[in-house]
Amino acid sequence: MNDTYLVVTPEEKYVFRVYRGDWRTSESEITFELELLEHLDRNGISVSLPVSDKQGESVQKLQAPEGIRYAVLFTFAEGSERGIDSEGMSRGFGRAVAEIHLKSDSFQSTHSRQELTLDYLIHQTLDAIQPHMEHRSQDFEELKQIAASMEAKLQELDLNAMDWGICHGDLHGNTNVSYADDGAMTHYDFDLCGYGWRAYDIAEFRLAREVRLGHDPAQLERLWSAFLQGYQSVRKPGENDLKVVPVFVAVRQLWLFGLCLKDPHINGSIDYGDDFIDEKMHFFRNVPVLQKEIGVVQDNLDSQ
Template sequence: MSLFPVTYSLLSRQALLAHIKDNYKFQEPIHLKYFLKGMNDTYIVESGSGKYIFRVYRADRRSRSDIAFELDVLNYLNENDVNVSIPIAQKDRTFINDFLITEGVKHGVMFSYAEGNEKPIHTVEDSYLFGESVAQIHKVTEHFRSEHVRSNLDLEYLIEKPLNIIKLHMEHRLEDYHFIYKLILGLKEQLASKIEQGLDWGICHGDLHGNTNVAFTDNGKLTHYDFDICGYGWRSYDIAEFRLAREIHSGHNKDEVERLWEAFLNGYRNVKDLSRHDVEAVSLFVVIRQLWLFSLCFTESELIGGADFDDGFIDSKMEYFRKVNF
């Protein structure tokens, strides 16, 4: 009997623990806990040497070059005194682990543990600090270069591919799909005008919502982590996710959203310039980010099941897009 193809497999925790013991200079006892199944598999490693995060990337989602680029970004930021979770080398001084499994090769990386606590940003003070830290990432990486290839966070990534994915899952609701398509086409034309006027382009984190992916310490130190969807892109897009998260996930009213957003911008500008064109483009990127997240949910449904992404889910997204007014 031939081997049946699979889309996704989970590494044996016992085998992975043995691999870590063999390949890392950690003091015993070493414990491994499967922590989170998200876009990747995340484990917590606790040892006599300290606490770490081990991430196993999906075989169909990240190539070795993609991951090497991400690690280059993290090491560059760390070398330039930006607080980020950094990759931890194996005994042979390499960073990327290769696991030959049914669907191909999965790659794994050990990361330092970000000290502090995740917390949703609800205060002006935290928004200001977060804005400063984001600006540090953007400013420091202005001269970053990597020999590894990674796709840009461009219009194909943000608009064309998401629209194609959404259409596949809305064949039974083509009228709604065409509404989204026309809306995004109009936004794309407005964005093209902004791009012509000049928008800041460089390394982006890709998921700066400010609810997770950053740890706060009691003394106000912020450490960013999970750069899995980083790449070159428009900085307006990178900061738009913070604005979007305040608008739809935080429970804040409109005035509170504006106060938090203004504090974020003030913190950002304390470190790095942000032009009027960049700020004006954020409102466009907020909607485009929502489009991208919409398509991501459909992509994930092929792995975790479509029960949560039914017509009710589509209705909630349509409610958002029908309220967009430009």
């Protein structure tokens, strides 16, 4: 997504992020992210913070061959990344996610940021995917219809009444959080943050467990249940917010699919090409909460 450097001085370690020129093209959207980090820090959430230069500026402008690239120096998140493999860790991470949501409710900024709307997550994603599936037009047509089923399912549950606010955007729990020896967490990499449905934000944790524990559904459900227990001990999502999570799991997978296919930096990697498309199509054809709708889609395609 970006170029990230470890900076070591005799006294401290830092992380220097250089945003891609075709990813973050607006200083305002980067400033939004930095203001959110400072807000969370003031409200007791341990995060990796931007470091200002001698002129008091946090965002640097670098002249690169491809044009202006923005860069930010961040404090180093001390500790280590740990895969969440126990109910205790899952419960603790759920509490931490809820704290981020709770403390960000009072955040305000005059800067612009892409909102995590259905147009962004679904429609723009399909537009990004289509050029990379021109050789598989029937599969793409199927994907479009499954995506329409996702959107219809979400609208059935009245999205306008659901919890909307600041989302981290990448809360899978495997990275983006550093654990100290005493278990204290420092959160980082808010590059995907923005206003969105909190159900979408927590769906990424569920998706990450499904990807890693699909072979062990009992353990998957134990970790998910523990995560929700931790989350609900801090703030209570609405009944429909929880009902809609399985659909947002599929939406999140769709968005990640599009992100990988349109990223020129990973062309030719394992997250690109026909094997990758096959893997994702298998996922979308087997979303449990959409099985009835997917059956109709497949019947319609078979009859054409």
